[in-house]
């Protein structure tokens with residue numbers, strides 16, 4: 288199995304460090320706003336990677352962290368006059384909701400930065416003790432030059448011209464410049480600065496509630512973003528893991544700095560494989576919150592099904608950019624229907640086997656009864672084994688769907704459809720048939736029609752039909768109430784209340 292390693296810039300044979308055990312860490316969301324299609328792409332890709340590795344028989348531990356303390360969260364809390372904790376909690380729930388809606392399985396471990404502050408502090412103490420970090424006015428910085436040529440191994444670029452850091456939202460660059468020994472140095476610990484509270488209603492500098500900080504050997508403050516991940520990888524999974532990744536924008540500085548920190552602490556590789564996915568682009572620009580050109584998952588789900596969104600994401604290989612236009616997903620509607628029709632013969636009883644039971648995620652093996660199906664499996668797996676090429680894997684699903692369309696033997700059709708559904712599920716596609724799903728509005732219209740027909744029956748003194756309608760609806764949990772103004776209905780109880788005579 289080949290995986291493209293961003294560290295070596297080539298495809299390499301994947302061998303886990305420890306036999307069949309695979310440890311994965313994907314950088315998770317900073318929870319301060321609703322997720323957009325770019326986020327859907329990253330976490331769908333990691334969802335497919337972990338599903339596929341489990342299918343291959345690996346014992347996977349998949350960690351996806353949550354950054355629940357960060358400048359952007361604090362900024363939002365200030366704007367909303369609430370606490371950073373409340374912002375983080377709200378948007379973490381929203382994130383879970385979106386992930387679940389997209390059939391993205393939850394990770395095995397979901398460490399949150401605020402749960403690891405003690406470990407983060409001890410990690411930083413270790414770096415200071417090893418001579419890779421220094422304190423400056425309540426901040427602690429990683430001393431990049433101390434790592435020599437080991438810094439820059441992932442991003443392979445010249446850092447001489449780099450700016451001071453991303454903390455410009457709250458502190459002037461010049462101020463940070465003074466504290467840093469080298470412009471490339473980055474913050475491990477951000478000391479509480481009363482100036483950051485200026486313009487808010489905690490102006491005295493005494494109220495640290497906005498700040499959401501912790502006591503540390505360097506005073507009150509909070510961790511930097513990069514150190515959170517190095518620490519959570521170490522404590523949740525171990526010093527060296529198999530796969531680490533996220534969007535390609537994380538490669539520098541985030542992942543470069545994670546490597547620097549972990550190298551500085553234990554001089555072992557942080558991850559053996561670095562996997563980075565390309566962006567979702569809008570008119571050749573990255574879709575991002577800051578550019579304001581994003582479509583939230585929530586909005587997309589109003590128009591498209593989870594399968595349509597997933598197909599849109601997976602039909603492009605993860606290392607290629609996806610161009611997004613408002614009608615980009617329309618073609619996926621027709622395409623998904625081709626697959627749904629192909630598994631139609633399985634009937635209404637068919638169910639996706641991945642029921643999101645996080646304790647039993649391994650799919651049971653499926654029988655491949657003919658040479659044709661074995662060939663299909665080979666093609667599908669060789670695409671996935673070649674750096675998770677979902678684009679080609681999906682093409683094999685469509686080919687199988689075409690074969691099913693041409694098959695006349697009922698039993699063979701059924702077997703092939705089961706295989707198609709199984710491999711679609713492996714990519715997280717559910718192929719649920721939504722053609723006969725009726726929304727709430729339509730249900731109401733149907734009920735009104737039924738009541739109208741029942742009323743016409745009663746007018747014609749056809750009480751038998753009227754009673755049959757009422758009795759049948761009662762068994763569905765729908766009660767009809769006859770009043771002088773006409774009949775109304777309500778759902779919710781299986782048996783109608785029996786009137787008691789007084």
Ligand SMILES: [Zn+2]
Pocket residue numbers: 313314315516541
């Ligand atoms: Zn990270």
